[in-house]
Amino acid sequence: MRSKAVVLLSGGLDSAVTLYMARAGGYECYGITFDYGQRHKIEIGSARKIAAAAGIKLSVVRLEMPWKGSTLFSGSGKVPVKRSMRRISNGIPSTYVPARNTVFLSIAVSYAEAISADAVFIGAHSEDSSGYPDCRVEYLRAFDYTVGLGTERGIKGKLRIISPIISMKKKEIVKIGVSLGVPFDRTWSCYNGLKAPCRVCDSCILRAKGFKEAGVKDPLLERYG
Amino acid sequence: MRSKAVVLLSGGLDSAVTLYMARAGGYECYGITFDYGQRHKIEIGSARKIAAAAGIKLSVVRLEMPWKGSTLFSGSGKVPVKRSMRRISNGIPSTYVPARNTVFLSIAVSYAEAISADAVFIGAHSEDSSGYPDCRVEYLRAFDYTVGLGTERGIKGKLRIISPIISMKKKEIVKIGVSLGVPFDRTWSCYNGLKAPCRVCDSCILRAKGFKEAGVKDPLLERYG
Numbered sequence: 123m124r125s126k127a128v129v130l131l132s133g134g135l136d137s138a139v140t141l142y143m144a145r146a147g148g149y150e151c152y153g154i155t156f157d158y159g160q161r162h163k164i165e166i167g168s169a170r171k172i173a174a175a176a177g178i179k180l181s182v183v184r185l186e187m188p189w190k191g192s193t194l195f196s197g198s199g200k201v202p203v204k205r206s207m208r209r210i211s212n213g214i215p216s217t218y219v220p221a222r223n224t225v226f227l228s229i230a231v232s233y234a235e236a237i238s239a240d241a242v243f244i245g246a247h248s249e250d251s252s253g254y255p256d257c258r259v260e261y262l263r264a265f266d267y268t269v270g271l272g273t274e275r276g277i278k279g280k281l282r283i284i285s286p287i288i289s290m291k292k293k294e295i296v297k298i299g300v301s302l303g304v305p306f307d308r309t310w311s312c313y314n315g316l317k318a319p320c321r322v323c324d325s326c327i328l329r330a331k332g333f334k335e336a337g338v339k340d341p342l343l344e345r346y347g
Numbered sequence: 348m349r350s351k352a353v354v355l356l357s358g359g360l361d362s363a364v365t366l367y368m369a370r371a372g373g374y375e376c377y378g379i380t381f382d383y384g385q386r387h388k389i390e391i392g393s394a395r396k397i398a399a400a401a402g403i404k405l406s407v408v409r410l411e412m413p414w415k416g417s418t419l420f421s422g423s424g425k426v427p428v429k430r431s432m433r434r435i436s437n438g439i440p441s442t443y444v445p446a447r448n449t450v451f452l453s454i455a456v457s458y459a460e461a462i463s464a465d466a467v468f469i470g471a472h473s474e475d476s477s478g479y480p481d482c483r484v485e486y487l488r489a490f491d492y493t494v495g496l497g498t499e500r501g502i503k504g505k506l507r508i509i510s511p512i513i514s515m516k517k518k519e520i521v522k523i524g525v526s527l528g529v530p531f532d533r534t535w536s537c538y539n540g541l542k543a544p545c546r547v548c549d550s551c552i553l554r555a556k557g558f559k560e561a562g563v564k565d566p567l568l569e570r571y572g
Contacts, residue, residue, distance in 0.1 A: 181412075181413050181414065182413070183410070183411065183412050183413070184409070184410070184411040185408070185409070185410050185411075185454075186408065186409040186410075187406075187408050187454060187457060187458065188406050188407070188408065189406065189458055189461045189462065220456075220457040220458075220459075220460030220461045220498070220499075221453060221456045221457040221460050221494075221497065221498050222457070223497065224453040224456060224457070224493070224494070224497055224498070225450075225453045225454055225456075225457050227453075228446060228449040228450045228452075228453040228454075229410075229412060229450055229453075231445075231446045231449060231450075232412060232445040232446040232447070232449070232450050233412065233414055233445075234445075235445030235446055236414045236445045237414065255496065255497050255498060255499060255501070255502050256497040256498070258496065258497075260496050261493065261496040261497035264489070264492055264493040264496050264497070265493050265497065267489055267492075267493075268449070268486065268489040268490050268492075268493045269446075269449070271480065271483065271485050271486040271489050272446065272448065272449055272480050272481040272483075272486035272489070272490065273445070273446050273449070273480060273481070274445075274480060276480070277480050
């Protein structure tokens with residue numbers, strides 16, 4: 123019997139590559155994504171498309187937290203656009219969702235316990251997230267340690283948190299994704315809820331940079347011409 | 348300005364005493380409870396009553412995880428009754444909800460970040476939970492460490508996980524509760540979803556033992572005669 127893995131899918135590029143890496147590593151993958159009142163439901167749709175392309179089950183967890191804390195949460199607040207790369211790495215961005223990775227990882231761990239999975243994969247990486255405390259390797263290592271103490275499978279040494287792209291640059295992630303056949307045209311990165319990628323928000327800029335440096339055309343942008 | 352604390356309320360005795368301890372410690376308290384598909388909505392009602400008695404705000408977080416893993420989750424499965432105290436402490440009880448404290452704590456931490464709280468209080472304690480890996484002090488210490496790395500307030504040293512009753516016996520918890528005026532008649536411990544406490548499930552038995560050893564009558568049982 124193959125080992126099972128729960129894979130956090132955001133609908134974005136990083137988590138899609140992470141899924142394909144987990145699959146290539148021999149895991150039977152179970153996707154999980156969140157409907158937590160984010161402004162753009164397009165992310166959930168993208169996660170569904172990626173899961174369908176990979177031929178895996180996707181569980182959508184509904185989470186209603188009656189407080190806000192980020193410009194990504196709801197209609198209020200403006201998503202920062204056209205910020206330079208320099209400013210992205212200064213301090214904690216205003217798009218920070220309070221303890222988001224901790225919440226998502228915890229629920230993924232609950233799922234992993236329920237289906238007796240051996241791993242939870244998360245596509246966190248530090249390059250485009252240097253301002254987010256919960257995208258750092260020290261944090262993920264501490265969370266992994268905590269799971270090893272606080273879960274039934276963890277105390278048996280059977281549940282690990284794996285973040286395979288944590289130290290990669292975007293261009294490397296793109297290259298690996300290409301080699302594994304990741305359906306990039308189904309991934310969504312833009313922070314602004316338009317019908318086409320805005321090409322000016324932090325996330326669009328980093329994505330474009332990654333594809334450019336990898337020497338690959340972004341199939342998503344190709345589609346929008 | 349007083350320090351804020353988020354307090355996890357389950358509707359039970361332990362978390363109610365924890366709330367009154369946090370309040371007595373000078374914190375401005377914000378309650379949080381979960382509607383996560385548990386079988387008995389009476390717990391949420393009890394949390395509301397306790398919050399009202401303490402004069403604090405209560406946030407109810409709705410969480411739909413489309414998998415099960417515990418007999419406490421839904422109508423399927425039977426809650427174990429009349430188990431001896433000995434059997435309670437052997438291994439992991441079948442009432443284990445996968446990674447529940449990790450999920451609840453993470454969401455409480457998100458709330459704490461959103462309202463700039465300094466602490467999250469959890470009424471975990473090891474006596475009646477020795478089978479639950481996520482009620483142990485090592486686990487809570489690791490979680491606290493993780494929060495210190497993975498949150499905005501944590502990295503500033505401004506967010507702690509506090510479990511004031513972790514090492515107490517039930518009788519001590521009852522005694523402290525009495526001294527702080529905890530409205531025990533509003534708390535609910537029974538695992539079986541009846542109108543009155545069943546008095547035979549693990550939780551009822553431990554509660555009765557605590558009150559007996561503290562030499563105090565349980566106002567909840569008094570009410571049901």
